Amino acid sequence: MPDWFFYMMPWLTILVFVTAVGACVGSLTNVLVYRMPLGLDVVTPTSRCPRCDHKLTWRENIPIFGWILLRGKCRFCKAKISPEYPIVETIVAVLFGGIYALWYIIPEQFGRDSFLGQIAPEWAANNPALTWPAMVVLLVLVGSMVSMTIIDARTSTIPLVLTWVPAITALVFHTGHAIWFQSKYGTPEMMPAGLGGIWAVPNAHMKWLTAPGEVWTIATGGIGNWKFIGMGIGGCTGLILSNIFIKFGWLTRSFADFEEWYESNHKSSPAGETDSSIDESAESAESRDGEGALSVTESNEASGEVVDDSSIEDWLMYPHARREMIRELAFLCMPVLLGLGGGWLFSYLFERSVTESGTIVYSQSNGAPLWLVVLGGVLMGYLIAGGVVWAVRIGGSLAFGKEAMGLGDVHLMAAVGACLGWIDPTIAFFLAAFVGVAYAIVAQVFSGKLSKAMPYGPFLAIATLMVVIGKPLIEIGLGRIFGMDGALNLP
Numbered sequence: 001m002p003d004w005f006f007y008m009m010p011w012l013t014i015l016v017f018v019t020a021v022g023a024c025v026g027s028l029t030n031v032l033v034y035r036m037p038l039g040l041d042v043v044t045p046t047s048r049c050p051r052c053d054h055k056l057t058w059r060e061n062i063p064i065f066g067w068i069l070l071r072g073k074c075r076f077c078k079a080k081i082s083p084e085y086p087i088v089e090t091i092v093a094v095l096f097g098g099i100y101a102l103w104y105i106i107p108e109q110f111g112r113d114s115f116l117g118q119i120a121p122e123w124a125a126n127n128p129a130l131t132w133p134a135m136v137v138l139l140v141l142v143g144s145m146v147s148m149t150i151i152d153a154r155t156s157t158i159p160l161v162l163t164w165v166p167a168i169t170a171l172v173f174h175t176g177h178a179i180w181f182q183s184k185y186g187t188p189e190m191m192p193a194g195l196g197g198i199w200a201v202p203n204a205h206m207k208w209l210t211a212p213g214e215v216w217t218i219a220t221g222g223i224g225n226w227k228f229i230g231m232g233i234g235g236c237t238g239l240i241l242s243n244i245f246i247k248f249g250w251l252t253r254s255f256a257d258f259e260e261w262y263e264s265n266h267k268s269s270p271a272g273e274t275d276s277s278i279d280e281s282a283e284s285a286e287s288r289d290g291e292g293a294l295s296v297t298e299s300n301e302a303s304g305e306v307v308d309d310s311s312i313e314d315w316l317m318y319p320h321a322r323r324e325m326i327r328e329l330a331f332l333c334m335p336v337l338l339g340l341g342g343g344w345l346f347s348y349l350f351e352r353s354v355t356e357s358g359t360i361v362y363s364q365s366n367g368a369p370l371w372l373v374v375l376g377g378v379l380m381g382y383l384i385a386g387g388v389v390w391a392v393r394i395g396g397s398l399a400f401g402k403e404a405m406g407l408g409d410v411h412l413m414a415a416v417g418a419c420l421g422w423i424d425p426t427i428a429f430f431l432a433a434f435v436g437v438a439y440a441i442v443a444q445v446f447s448g449k450l451s452k453a454m455p456y457g458p459f460l461a462i463a464t465l466m467v468v469i470g471k472p473l474i475e476i477g478l479g480r481i482f483g484m485d486g487a488l489n490l491p
Contacts, residue, residue, distance in 0.1 A: 011105050014128065015097055018139075022096025023063035025143040026089030033088075033150045036159050052077035063089040088146070095142050095465075102469065103135065104128055118472045122210050123217045133177035134217040138468070141166040141419040145461040148412060152457035158408030163415040170378050170418040174218065178374035187223070187370050188215050215370070219421030219490075220377035223367035227347040232379030234342020238335030239383075251331055254324040254407075261318060316402050316453055325397045332390070339383065378418050385417025385425035386410050392429075409456050416464050423490055424467050427474060432456070432463035 035042050047056045054076045060066045067086040074081065103124045107117040112125065123131055144166045152158050181201075188199040188210075199210045214220060221228025245251040350368070368376075389410045396404025416425040436459040467474060475487040482488060 008109075011108070015100060015105060018100045019093050019097035022093035022139075022143075023089050025096070025139075026092030026146070027061075027063040027085075029092060029143065029147045029150070030085050030088050032147045032159075032162070033154075036162075037151060037155050037157075049074045049077060049079060051079040064093070088150070092143060092146055095146075096139055099138065099142065099468075100135065119469060121217070121471075130181075131217065133173040137166070137170050137173050137419050140169045141416065142465070144415070145412075145464065148408075149458045149461045152408065152455040156406070156453070156455045158406070158412055158457050160408070160411055163408070163411035165415075167382060167415040167418040170381075170415075171375075174216075174378050175371055175375045178216065178371040182370040187367070216374050216377060218374070218377050218381060218419075219423045220373050221380070223370075223373055224351070225373075225376075226350040226368055227343040228380060229368055229372055229376030230346025231339045231343035232376040232383060234345075235335045235339030235383045236379050237342070238338035241338070242331045242334045245334070246331070252327050254327045254331070255318075255403075257320075258315075258318060261320075265317075318403065319401075321397045321401055321403050324403075325394045328390075328394060335383070377421055381417035381420065381422040381425070382414045383417070384422035385429070386414030388426055388429055389413045405456055409460060412457055412460055416460075420464075420468070424471070425464065428460065428463040428467045431466060431474075432459040435459045435463050435466075 031042055034040075047061055048054055049056070051074060054074065056066075060070060060075070062069070064086045067081060067083070070081060072081045072083065073079065102116060103120045104127065106114070107120045107124065108127075111117050112120065123134065128135065144162050148158050148162050151162075185201045188201050190199055199215045210216065215223060242251060246253050389405065389412075393403075393405040393407070393410060413425050413429060416428065436454065436456065439459065440454075471490070472487065475490055478488040478490075479485075
């Protein structure tokens with residue numbers, strides 16, 4: 001065996017493992033995409049053919065290869081199996097393996113100065129042993145976005161639980177990573193100005209490099225910015241309180257009377273017939289889902305692959321959109337007030353020192369512990385990313401009198417902000433508009449028609465992935481826009 005093979009074996013082993021995990025996540029994605037729109041349990045029953053109800057074996061449940069083994073047909077009733085399942089599993093597997101290779105393998109083997117080597121963020125220079133929690137957060141986000149994209153494209157809805165998973169993962173892994181890192185290596189220190197203001201840890205025995213001015217794998221307010229931390233904690237506390245107020249009826253949930261309006265204005269079949277058809281669809285969905293690659297083509301309609309345009313139009317026809325935005329503004333009062341109050345309180349309590357004369361002097365020298373800095377970055381990323389989309393939703397709905405964007409889009413970008421910090425999702429949100437325009441042009445050319453309303457979640461997810469992978473190119477473009485000699489180095 002050549003020497004390079006033994007050198008690369010550990011890297012390739014991890015790459016194969018990450019890719020296999022991606023295929024399994026793709027299988028889970030198929031389960032979620034099939035069952036969640038129908039309100040079915042995602043755990044039970046186990047995978048089976050929806051035509052003959054035959055339970056699948058473990059070999060038939062192997063992602064990608066299960067479909068190949070069965071040659072696209074049920075082994076008993078010979079019903080056709082949709083190729084969508086191995087396709088989704090392959091896409092997620094490629095995304096997982098590709099991101100790992102771009103972050104760790106290519107920069108290590110070809111240098112960080114190479115074209116592909118520049119894609120990896122600064123913190124990835126510390127290798128997987130030191131930065132794997134950040135990679136886990138990113139991969140969980142990618143897997144969740146694939147599920148949300150497919151469901152939103154089919155049903156124009158985003159299950160909120162799919163947005164909570166990456167947000168909670170980011171909260172636990174980013175903060176836990178910081179706690180472990182500080183206990184083992186200490187707090188990062190700013191290197192000399194000649195290194196561009198890069199943060200490093202002298203005791204780490206490995207380089208800990210971040211973007212200039214930033215101390216962690218996501219954008220934070222910095223070691224001494226207590227105001228940033230206070231705003232994040234206060235704002236999220238306000239969100240919790242507002243939801244409690246809704247729970248007890250002290251605030252009214254937006255679009256609470258939509259179902260009543262829909263029943264009184266629906267012009268199709270009577271409600272009883274509609275309900276029975278829904279029940280029949282749910283019964284027919286005994287399921288084989290994506291766990292090994294099986295479902296029949298005939299079940300595609302029941303699984304929600306076809307979007308009912310009439311339901312989207314009903315939302316557009318709802319006449320009280322402006323009133324509902326007033327309710328959402330009332331909901332946001334508590335997060336905004338507590339966010340501002342928390343920022344002032346933390347700044348007053350911690351960003352100060354007392355001189356010998358007793359005079360209060362505000363200073364950035366009283367730095368926060370690293371875990372609290374990172375926690376503030378996660379919370380503010382959640383608030384800012386979600387807030388930008390929510391502001392557009394409220395502003396557009398007030399301006400046009402129709403719901404401009406769904407709350408699912410707000411939760412989606414909030415989750416992205418928790419995982420990546422507040423800068424990346426902000427860029428992705430505005431980039432998503434160009435992705436949507438490009439899709440509209442292509443759809444117009446090939447189909448000759450456009451829907452009155454398009455789900456925006458897929459565009460947000462695609463734009464987010466573009467920012468994650470193509471951030472160096474975006475930084476170069478922004479640098480030229482602002483008249484800089486080089487790229488705009490963003491955290």
